[in-house]
Amino acid sequence: MSTNITLASGVDRIHLVRHISWAIYKLIGSQLWGLYNLVKNKNILVKSSNVKFKITIKSGAHGLRLGYYPEKKGAKLADLIICKTKINMGYFKLCLYPGHFPPQEYEVHFAELENLMAVFLPVSYAEMYEHAKVSYIELASDNGSQKMGTFLVSRPKVVQSSRFLEKDGSLGTHYLGAKNGVRRDRIYDKNRQMAKIGKSRLGTWTRFEVSIRNTGLHVWELGEKLGNPFLSMHVADLAKAYSFTNDVVLLNFLKYSESVGTATALKHQMPKYKVAARKLLKLARATWWKPVSVGKFLQTAFEQFTPQPSSYVLV
Structure with a gap:
């Protein structure tokens, strides 16, 4: 049985959009x-911490972007x-980019941002x-235990997949789904x-990532209506899959899947072999992949976006 080490699961980034009047x-632009x-001139103090802010701003023909960094030399x-x-x-x-910070550190910084918005913005x-x-x-x-190249990932009804080719010629990110589609997975x-x-860590660190566009949901609906997208991500143990067949066509399918992903490889199979390839991937299911457990972490992660009371003062 394969050992499994889950390092973390949660929300890496989230974009919230609201339509506003002219x-x-x-008013928001002015604020x-x-x-x-104000931050540039050090006219803001925060009661609850000694965080030193860094704020960048960029304007263009169609709008304005303000970048918020809790610390001058830290992440956004x-x-x-x-x-x-x-x-x-x-x-x-x-x-918001909670994935840039450890959970407890993000909670502190997020509270400070909430307070800034409550004081300075009409929204x-x-x-x-x-x-x-x-x-x-x-x-x-x-x-933290399964390396790239030791498994294959698939998802029902997905017909596009690819692998990024690194500069050294090795295979990199595995993409599952269309680039501009509603959902795209990256491993x-x-x-x-x-x-x-310069921020690598010791040992294995493999990321399974799901990105979803235009959810149509409010933040407070995510837990109930978005559910757990990882449940539809199927992972097969590559070594196990190779050991389960001697069929040349299926062996070639596995080899091709390593270089282009399972969805693209399936598109190039004859109908009867598509069925056989799907059965093989299912038979070789990786026992270490436990999406139900990932879902439990997601529910906690969604809760971190609940608003907190404001405590800012100006001096």
């Missing part, structure tokens, strides 16, 4: 510039974005939580990705 659009100048926690539409309306987008986080829709969400489950070596920015 008057609110202009974001004002917040940027959020982007606050306003964009114009063609009918003198606009929308306010709040992009508070509590209002975004209540009324905004989730336009994009990334869910992640990290595994990759997280350690390899983080090594590029």
